[in-house]
Amino acid sequence: MLSSGFSMIGNLNQTLADHMIQRLATCGVVDGKNKDLALIQNSMNSNIILHHATVTRLRRERQNGHKSFILWFTGFSGSGKSTLAHCIEEILFLRGCRTYVFDGDNVRHGLCADLGFSAADRAENIRRIGELGKLFIDAGGIALTAFISPFRRDRERVRASVAPGDFIEVFCHAPLNVCEQRDVKGLYRKARQGEISEFTGISSPYEIPDNPEIIAMTGEHGVGECAGQIIEYLERNGKIPQSIVHRFQHQIVTR
Numbered sequence: 001m002l003s004s005g006f007s008m009i010g011n012l013n014q015t016l017a018d019h020m021i022q023r024l025a026t027c028g029v030v031d032g033k034n035k036d037l038a039l040i041q042n043s044m045n046s047n048i049i050l051h052h053a054t055v056t057r058l059r060r061e062r063q064n065g066h067k068s069f070i071l072w073f074t075g076f077s078g079s080g081k082s083t084l085a086h087c088i089e090e091i092l093f094l095r096g097c098r099t100y101v102f103d104g105d106n107v108r109h110g111l112c113a114d115l116g117f118s119a120a121d122r123a124e125n126i127r128r129i130g131e132l133g134k135l136f137i138d139a140g141g142i143a144l145t146a147f148i149s150p151f152r153r154d155r156e157r158v159r160a161s162v163a164p165g166d167f168i169e170v171f172c173h174a175p176l177n178v179c180e181q182r183d184v185k186g187l188y189r190k191a192r193q194g195e196i197s198e199f200t201g202i203s204s205p206y207e208i209p210d211n212p213e214i215i216a217m218t219g220e221h222g223v224g225e226c227a228g229q230i231i232e233y234l235e236r237n238g239k240i241p242q243s244i245v246h247r248f249q250h251q252i253v254t255r
Contacts, residue, residue, distance in 0.1 A: 060140025064098050067239045070133040070162065071230075073146045074155060074209065075172030076201050077187055078179035080218035080226070081146040084172060087227045089144055097240060098141040102129055104148060117198045123154050130158035137166055150200045152207040168239075169212040170230060174219030176201045 061068055071088065073081040082103050089099045108115065112128060115121040126149050136143035149155050159167040179201070180188040191199035198204045214233055216226040235242045 057138050057140055064140050065241060066097050066142070068137045068140045069142060069166045069168055069239055070137065070158070071142065071144045071168050071170060072133075072149070072155065072158070073144065073170045073172055074149045074212075075174060075218070076176055076179040076206060077148055077199075078182045078184060079172040079174040080216075080223065081148075081172050083223055084170075084216060084218065084226055084230075085144045085146040087223050088230055091227060091231060092142060092240065095240065095243070098139075099144060100136065100141060101144045101146060102132060103146050107147075117204070119151070122149075122151065126151075126154040126158065130161055133158065133167075134162055137162060148200050148206070150204065150206040152209065155209065165237075168214065168233075169209055170214045170216055171209045171212040172216050172218045172226075174217075178219040 057068060071085070073085050075081050082101075082105075085101050085103070089101050092099045107129065108125070111132075112125045115125050126147065129145055129147060133143040133145060155169065159169070183189060187196060187199065188202065190196045191202040200206050214230055216229060218226055231240075234240045
């Protein structure tokens with residue numbers, strides 16, 4: 001009886017799996033040509049009810065002692081996004097903040113391992129990270145994302161999906177020639193030799209942010225100076241508590 005029951009369950013699961021694969025193929029997702037899940041989502045929305053938890057974002061923020069938000073680092077490869085993001089995380093972590101860095105390369109080893117670098121795949125890559133960022137905001141944490149995210153519309157779509165003030169764009173401003181001179185990973189050399197296609201700045205465009213909250217001059221200034229600029233912005237805008245040193249300096253100035 002048990003074995004026949006398990007067999008029936010297995011057959012049912014296989015049927016459901018086959019059905020889903022067929023639906024995905026219909027939407028063009030299985031073959032990787034179209035990552036837009038709108039058709040599937042629309043058909044399921046009527047059967048999905050949003051659950052409202054009793055432990056809210058506000059309660060988590062109060063417990064953590066800081067606001068939750070997305071700190072979105074964008075710029076060319078080699079502009080210092082990951083280095084700066086991890087530096088900021090270290091500072092925030094030592095202050096007791098709940099943080100996590102989503103690094104472009106790391107994410108593509110797991111969550112986004114199925115994506116390439118076409119415009120459609122890049123858009124889906126950013127959409128997924130945006131959704132992760134929203135979950136971190138709800139969890140009361142600080143999500144630091146280090147992605148080239150070359151297309152303005154993709155970044156703005158993430159911004160529009162969260163409340164005003166929850167998306168803080170940090171443009172890591174380093175000229176292409178500076179980034180290419182650094183070329184820590186040797187990617188620019190490969191792109192110039194034609195070994196990498198659709199490489200941002202060489203064979204694919206980068207769209208500079210129109211009005212980022214922060215412009216970090218990573219091509220001219222060191223990591224420490226840029227990190228200080230970002231921390232000062234977060235303190236000034238009430239995202240994180242002021243450090244003891246800054247509070248003391250403020251008291252002296254205002255006396």
